[in-house]
Amino acid sequence: MSDDENQYAQYNDSNRAFLQAIMARGALTLKDARPILAAIFTAHEGTETAENDVTEADLLSYVAAANDAISSFDLEIRSMLSQVDRTRIWALVNTTSDPMTQLATTHSADEISYLKRLLDAMFEVRNTPRREVMAITEMDAVRLHKNPSESQVNNTQGGGATQGSAGKGLTMTDAERTIKGFVEEGWFEKSPNSFYTLSPRALMELKHYLINTYNGTGDDEDDDGERVERIKNCYACKELITVGRRCPTRECAVRVHDMCTENLFRALRERKCPTCKVDWVGENYVGERAVTTTEAWLKGRRRSNSGPRPGGGQQRNTQQAVEEEETDEEGEEEWEGR
Ligand SMILES: [Zn+2]
Ligand SMILES: [Zn+2]
Known part of the structure; x- marks a missing residue:
């Protein structure tokens, strides 16, 4: 836009309209922002602005102006890249609370x-050295509707967030409604395989909470006395990683986003783990693929595809298969071969 400087220098109705739009949506990409800013420019300047004329520089200047206006309210528009397709996402986050x-x-x-309880399930129960899922299926999520009894809480490992929480929990219907709400509010995303994960916006907002809660401090150590790091950063881009690939060596902490992989190995000039030097096969996953690429899951899917109930039956069967495996401690050997 020709009058960027003016927009930047003087906070006006167009800035207010942009701030309201991002507040209403919680998060947006440049693609989402284009029609919004085009409409704002058209209304503000009285001449038609096409969506494609809106540039990333326009968006950045509106983000900067909005940040100046909201910083005293402990709010900030921050951005991060999508872990899946590297689209940049801007989200309104609380900076202190x-x-x-x-x-x-x-x-x-x-x-x-x-x-x-859902976060504990994602980042503790379903995030073990053996399998870093960091996601939860719809069925498992609904099953957590009840508050566990105090004795069960004391039996859970680590310093999970639900320790000592009171109340009897939710009904299954309320649990379903609540999860739906978390999706609509932009905290959770639901995958085609019905796994819930934290959205980029939630990762931005909850980053410190997650690290403080699930990455151990002094009293939360593994057998070797090492600090437990359940949530890791991508080796290449240094951002949080909940979806991507892991080093085949179980003890090795190298994790890489799918979209960061090619650049990393091009830079390294060898397809080996930069830390432990093992060959990087690329078939060890972080995220729901840690489940959906397993034999148990695929077997369950085949079973259900030939079954009489293709709709509801499928999820149940695949779910059962994975659970059988999760409770099967002997399965450890099988996993190591992967
Ligand atoms: Zn990365
Ligand atoms: Zn390694």
């Missing part, structure tokens, strides 16, 4: 403790 306190303004205490 505890995200759980912030959620408490729009959710009941039982819903918040349900969210914490």
